[in-house]
Amino acid sequence: MKTDFDVIIIGGGVVGSAVARELSRYKLGIAVLEKELDVVNGTSGHNTGLLHSGALYEKNSLKMICSMEGNADFDRVAEELDVPFKRCGKLVVGFGDEERERLEKLYQKGLDNGVPGLRMIDHAELKSIEPSADGDFALVVPTAGILCPFTYTIALAENAAMNGAKYFFDHAATGIDRTGDHYTVHTAKGDFTGRWVINCAGLFAYQVSKWLGFGAYEPARVKGEYIILDKRVGKHLIRPVYPTPNIYGDFDVHVTPTIDGNVLVGPTIENIGDKIDYSATQDMIDVLARDGLKMFDYVKREHYIRNYAGVFPTVKNEKGEVEPDFCIQTREDIPNAVNLVGINSPGLTSSLPIARRVVEKIKAQEKLIPNESFDPVRRGIERFAEKSKAEQAELIASDADYGEIFCRCECVTKAEIKKAAHNILGVSTVTGIKYRTRATMGRCQGGYCQTRIAALLQQELGQKKNEIRLKTTGGYMFTGDVK
Amino acid sequence: MRTHDAVIIGGGPAGLAAAVQLKKNGIDDILIIEREKHLGGILRQCIHDGFGLTRFGVTLSGPEYSQRFIDMANELGVSTVTNATVIDLNGDRVITAATQQGLLQVQGKAVILTMGCRERTRGALAIPGTRPAGVFNAGVTQSYVNLYNTMVGKEVLIMGSGDIGLIMARRLTLEGAKVKGVFEIMPYPSGLPRNIEQCLNDYDIPLYLSHSVVEIKGQERIEGVRVVQVDESFRPIEGTEKYFSCDTLVLSVGLIPENELSLAAGVELDWRTNGAVVDEFYQSNVPGIFAAGNVLHVHDLVDFVSKEAEAMAEGVAEYLKNGALPECGLEIKAGNDIGHLIPQRVSGKRDFKLSLRVRKPWGKCCLEVRQGETVLKSLKLAKAIPAEMIELVIPAEKMNSVEDLEVRVYEI
Incomplete structure (x- = not known):
């Protein structure tokens, strides 16, 4: 039967979009079904934005292999996709003999994994390279880096879309049937038929896994809360600073500079089972304030600009154990399906390596014909705030809207907001504009620019007031006109 | 580069009042830079009444109040540029603003900060x-x-x-x-x-x-x-x-004075007000940079914003005429029950206006300004609340130019 698409990807987050992008190198009809109104509304948009080194993971696990591959590759990827990235390294600090012993273990594990450049330093060197950090000693992880999880995920999705992949937002899969040689994926907005199904459903991957007939995983989700600090204090943190892993091997609250100059405090770690809960709680805010201050002197209320929570799609396998590694599965009795489960940290770092492995699984079954018009290069929106004065003058000369500041805190211009409103994916929420431009991400949190963005969405996209959405289908911003 | 005697950042009530007052003091070469299409600042959206009782003796809506100043500014020929957002200010008082026509760079002999505040x-x-x-x-x-x-x-x-x-x-x-x-x-x-x-x-x-x-x-x-x-x-x-x-x-x-530009220029801020530390002339620690209105400290009434900006304009005019202002080496210390005060530094040689808020509500109380053993001013109040700013003029006659000043409030 002729199907609607060759490949249906369920879930358009960083992994689904990386898969779509890597598959768009071939002549394939690709559909990405995303239940949200944007590609970064789930786990992909709620994390620390760290490019992991691979030091933490079991030797030769997929987590180790994929994160090291993703790490080594990222300079090129960032260049290709025009996304910001800084290989700033990372520090793990410790005090006393007990922590030294645990940190030495991590150091050895990293060496054993082949992570380049690892070294232990003493207090004096720590102070000289990261004055705001404290510790008797520290492990330097020079290959770690920071990236923007929003623009990276969006860039992958945009590059996939440029190369022919079709995104369907507000399309939650509700079930899958296999008939003859194809799959039918049901959504509330109609059925999609395809020869292949790729499960990239993140927090809901366990469900899609069941529909496809793969292992019966159950969610064992992990929630982490964060506080974001003002850019005013960002200059005091050069690289992420982590405490020595605790006795369970987890990192307690750490501080990470963002690629845009803020500081993230967190995450906390909380097992929430089968819940999806993005709420911030007073208890965890207090933990972040208390423990964050041990890592960074500026974790103080007057520097808070926002807080948020992320949820990791950790699962338990059929034995009831937490699945420790990424699962990239195919089965002979379930033809033409690739099942990705347990893609939690370091999923952001590993997204393209995971996607390449998905492509290999498909290639093992059928010959893929290269898409000759595939272009790996995607250009982002030029950011006025990041330019020199001479470049800013040129931008304004080329487009007068670059001379109109919409967001004063992040210095985002009307030209950037307009471009974001006309993004290739067709995302049209206020939060979508935020993730693409940083407007409303500053210290006034949209106090100045949100009204302008709402007006622009009406002018540029013809949205009515009661059609403007903050982030989700039910998240209406306004009831309409004043009577 | 274009230069002006005074460049005013922000055409809200403080900026407008400063411009009008400078003109009245014979300072002609001034420029207001405003990011919105129209002058008036936050008053444009304040369509309720209650503005102007102190300043004009009548109750006006926000737009009516600001229009009075806009009309005065127009009559006096104040130059303004609208749709221009200042994106940088440095310690040499060079301002860069983004406009649809390009980047505007101007230097002020004096730069006046009247950017207002943002919401918490x-x-x-x-x-x-x-x-x-x-x-x-x-x-x-x-x-x-x-x-x-x-x-x-x-x-x-x-x-x-x-x-x-x-x-x-x-x-x-x-x-x-x-x-x-x-x-x-x-x-x-x-x-x-x-x-x-x-x-x-x-x-x-x-x-x-x-x-x-x-x-x-x-x-x-x-x-x-x-x-x-x-x-x-x-x-x-x-x-x-x-x-x-x-x-x-x-x-x-709550409101927070918007001082990112001030910080970029090296202006020292007061942790109590979140605004600049200023002297009795409303000059910051950076010579030639002045501040008034909500960018300096949050006011409850716009009438006081206008009056403060007018007082600042007197200082700016003197600065421009003499090239400098008297040194203000004396600190005014706020007692524990004082929320914040303006100015934080004075010369000790002239009368000055002190603006302050109490930290908590008081019944019958006395505000006292002392210099060492000398009581410079004491003001008895039937009540004092944090919501209402209190202003008092401190006379120079009993002041010396050596000792710091102290303000306190106590129950009577």
């Missing part, structure tokens, strides 16, 4: 809960309703009893919304008594003092909030928790 946000307070649509700051709500003809919701709760929140309680009620209550964590309102009377009591909107919003609920659009009563130390009192449903939460939880 949900994120700054780290209010627990989800992050649904329908949570707005009061000033943003005012802008949507009054400037963009946009209605934000139907069933409204208000967190914080700041003046803009009170004004919006009334405004949203008049537009058909049900405003179910105002929650204030302090045991007293933070807005002016007249606004409690005219915006809440007249519309039967309950004010819950010593109540804190402890959680925002709702996945997509806000559905309600958990509220709890707090004791004197702001700790939740067990058994007092209530749930209020709503589709909109309006936050009126």
